[in-house]
Amino acid sequence: MTRVILIRHAETEWNQKRRIQGGGSDIPLNQNGRRQVACIVARLKNEPLSAVYSSPLGRALETARPIAAERGLEVRAEPALREIEAGEFEGVLVDDIGSYFSQVLTASERGDELPRMPGGESLEELKERAWQAVSEIIKRHPEGTVAVVSHYFVILAVVCSVLDIPVSRVRRFRLGTASLSSIEQKDGILRLIGFNESCGRTEGRPL
Numbered sequence: 001m002t003r004v005i006l007i008r009h010a011e012t013e014w015n016q017k018r019r020i021q022g023g024g025s026d027i028p029l030n031q032n033g034r035r036q037v038a039c040i041v042a043r044l045k046n047e048p049l050s051a052v053y054s055s056p057l058g059r060a061l062e063t064a065r066p067i068a069a070e071r072g073l074e075v076r077a078e079p080a081l082r083e084i085e086a087g088e089f090e091g092v093l094v095d096d097i098g099s100y101f102s103q104v105l106t107a108s109e110r111g112d113e114l115p116r117m118p119g120g121e122s123l124e125e126l127k128e129r130a131w132q133a134v135s136e137i138i139k140r141h142p143e144g145t146v147a148v149v150s151h152y153f154v155i156l157a158v159v160c161s162v163l164d165i166p167v168s169r170v171r172r173f174r175l176g177t178a179s180l181s182s183i184e185q186k187d188g189i190l191r192l193i194g195f196n197e198s199c200g201r202t203e204g205r206p207l
Contacts, residue, residue, distance in 0.1 A: 022086025036178035080133035087119025
């Protein structure tokens with residue numbers, strides 16, 4: 001049996017200000033984010049982690065390194081775990097692109113093709129690379145528990161893959177910063193066994 005603990009990175013100033021923070025941003029954790037990391041480390045103290053994987057973005061690595069250090073492990077950076085490429089929307093306030101952002105999250109529920117972020121990628125493209133990365137991690141660790149530190153849309157895309165639902169359904173979920181979700185593969189069956197468990201998080205907002 002393999003258990004994967006999916007951890008959303010801790011808070012940054014852009015999370016607090018609701019700026020779109022995709023794969024092109026490398027914003028450090030703020031003071032509250034650093035407190036959240038300490039909470040995550042304490043929360044996972046008794047988890048027998050055999051490996052810690054992370055997005056290569058700074059906010060994820062800052063979250064992952066103390067988790068790994070607690071166990072004498074090195075963080076394994078995985079490029080496919082980076083956040084969705086937001087293109088022209090990188091750094092823009094969420095409120096300033098409200099109508100388009102809503103379209104990105106709801107298009108397929110109307111039977112339309114999911115749009116791509118201008119200059120970026122689509123949720124379908126994100127889902128493909130994120131699930132491929134997590135599937136490979138599960139293959140590398142057929143037994144035990146591993147931690148994967150990543151981002152809002154990456155984790156929700158993985159959850160949609162496990163539940164076998166369209167990735168457009170991410171709009172029905174909320175995922176706080178520094179939150180923990182868990183998936184399990186046992187006897188070839190994938191299950192979601194925990195979701196959005198709080199560790200001093202802020203409200204579950206995209207990006």
